[in-house]
Amino acid sequence: MKLFRELLFPAIAVVCAFAVGAIVVLLIGDSPVETFRLLLGSAFSWPDGIGYTLFFATPLIFTGLAVAVALRGGLLNIGAEGQLYVAAFATAWVGITFASLPSLLLVPLCCLAGISAGAGWAAIPGVLKARFGSHEVINTIMLNFIAVALVGYLTQYHYRIPGDPIMETAPIGGAAHIPRLGTFVPGLPARIPLNVAFLLALFACWLVYVLLWKTKWGYEIRATGQSPSAAEYGGVSIRKEIVLTMAISGALAGMVGINEVLGYRYRYYDGFSDNYGFTGIAVALLGRNHPVGVIAAAFLFAVLQRGGVPVDAFTQHVSKDIVLILQALVILFVAAEALFRRGNRGQGALGRI
């Protein structure tokens, strides 16, 4: 019953978004049925549709998880964007610098670099909040700008192949590549960039679930998010929790770099993120800050992203901006629902003991 209720509201939000989206399409002068058929049909076709949809979903699962963990801990991490840039660069840097290492060593090392870079970058606003009480929203936003500028500078002046007109680093060593899923899945061509990072994303969801609801650390994170003074009363160090939660959040955001660098472009490509960090906020909200919800929401946003292209190409008037409109509508309706149940901020009933 509880589970049903938890699923019902996001589902209603999505249905409402599509209903209003249909009106918009109608007003522009195209057929909503045809538009949605293009949108969903291309996203679910085999193998390209599904392959790309899951590929697009991968970074959104990571950033959605990142935002969800932070929200469970009572923190709003708007800085996933900056964290994933720093992390992706760190991943690439290890892949370039230690290119001669064997794969078995290099891949974990690259992952570790990205995860720690993301965690470290997110820990900065955590420490600032814990130590000086400055608000994490402001600091994570500001650190986004710094992160983008920092990795842009490093790419431009230190790691670009001289003469390359594109803002990207030298390629990482071949040993750092992680396999595309096409290698294992029959019928899925290797040109589709869906890779092992997708499985890692699913694993991360499971890990976050266990962390939050099955361990004492998760108990403390959620307690702090629910009521800092009650957590303090229970012997939890709020300051420690703030830093820890931000670091975990940043680590998850940082895993985007694994998908991007090790599984897709095999180098750091400046400006690669299509606002993954910010879309992650919407994914977490729609997914009710629960790992399973995050997977579902990330998938929905990936469907929209994938379906935008054919909508653009094959309709008369509607452009792929309809995707942005739908995304905005989903967020709007999710937010509206949150208004209806005030006081329940960030607290799903899923996964209770």
Add this chain to the structure above:
Amino acid sequence: MKLELRDISKRFGAVLANDHLNITIPSGTIHAIVGENGAGKSTAMRIAYGFYRADSGDILVDDQVRDIRAPLDAIALGIGMVHQHFMLVRPMTVTENIVLGAEPGSAVSLDLKQAAAGIRALSAEFKLAVDADAVVDDLSVGQQQRVELLKALYRRAALLILDEPTAVLTPQEVEEFFGILRRMREQGKTVVIITHKLSEVLAISDNVTVMRDGKVVGNLRTNDTSAAELARLMVGRDVLLRVEKAPAKAGATVLSVRDLSIAGRDGTRRLDKVSFDVRAGEIVGVAGVEGNGQTELVEALAGLLPHSQVAGTIAFNGRDIHQLNARRRREIGIAHVPEDRHRRGLLLEFSLAENAILGVHYRAPAAGGLGSALLNTRAIGQRAERVIREFDVRPPNPALPARALSGGNQQKLIIGREFELPPTLLLISQPTRGVDIGAIEFIHRKIVALRDNGCAVLLVSAELEEVTALSDRLLVLHDGRIAGEIDPAEATHEQIGLLMTGGHA
């Protein structure tokens, strides 16, 4: 004004909050409506005030059936209501607050002078002693309440409904307040007070209506009844109003506090060189008007204040625990029932089971496996069930969120959890605030039983009755200092009240 509720019913979802109520409030009387939390007394009065609409039944004002659809209708008829939580705009003056919603003057100008004169006249008539030009923020709680009364009187209320009016007042203020009510009755006003304090019912009212489970279970003349009868009607069984306890067999000193001073975050002194001991097997009570350092005292003892704010020594079983944090203090046997159960004591969205391990969640038996990283769901469930069973927490479902429980059951959950520790020293603040009479009796018995088992108890309560009934020794705090130590068995409430307000016993 005579007010009559005839056959009033009101349903909220599955709950029948008011079940065919019949209440008659004669003109020019003080009428008490008593009942436990959730008995439906506030609902009934909110219906009379137009806040809710009854599903069926009639409201009669001076024997005429009236249709009260909204508070504005009630106000027009001369019914006023003062809520438990004041509805005042704090940065504005008394006059501005009182005229709010009924501003004098034309549409474009505001004639506050005339209004202020009217308010002064009213204040003098009822001896309220409220300064019409004062800013509400500068007023004491008691004065703010009188502003609320003035607000209703200014709107020519002939009948005033007061929801738990004495909850926020000191004993002296309560006396003054009753004087005001009597003067209002002399002037022909009708007063309805909603309360659960039986002593006050007996002291002030002419008639009493007792409610239980949404029904009226008694309409009585105050002179013809007693506290025991009212309590029995309210709870539905005989209730022990006095705490039964044997004399304390005090043992070794468990807690020894010397020259404890606490600075507030703003640098002001909240506690000033307080020294006292609590021995095993005794209950030491701390009485005082709220805000005189009790909160800080308990938080300092529980380890919840930063070391920098606390000076002096706190010794537990002869060992200085100044440097220990809240977690370590709980580990050595200091349990703490906080005064604010919603903010401190509970995680409202967490299940009862999760709440039952707050504070011990990180160690066995709550945590076990993988180097005590994983929560042991089974052990947690067992612990929760034990607390629920031994403290009669209802409904007895460990999976429910704590938010779903009534105040009394939330409190029983917290106390049960802390008793599980098991404690050598119990710090317990406002143990029965907002708790039903039946549960109060239960909680008091448990505290006494804990004491008899040799636990040292420090009890802080704003309820004089409670703190005198339970304590073996009583400290009175005033302005951050111990104003006196008295024997609760001998001292009168007047003596204690005097110490609480800075006088001498």
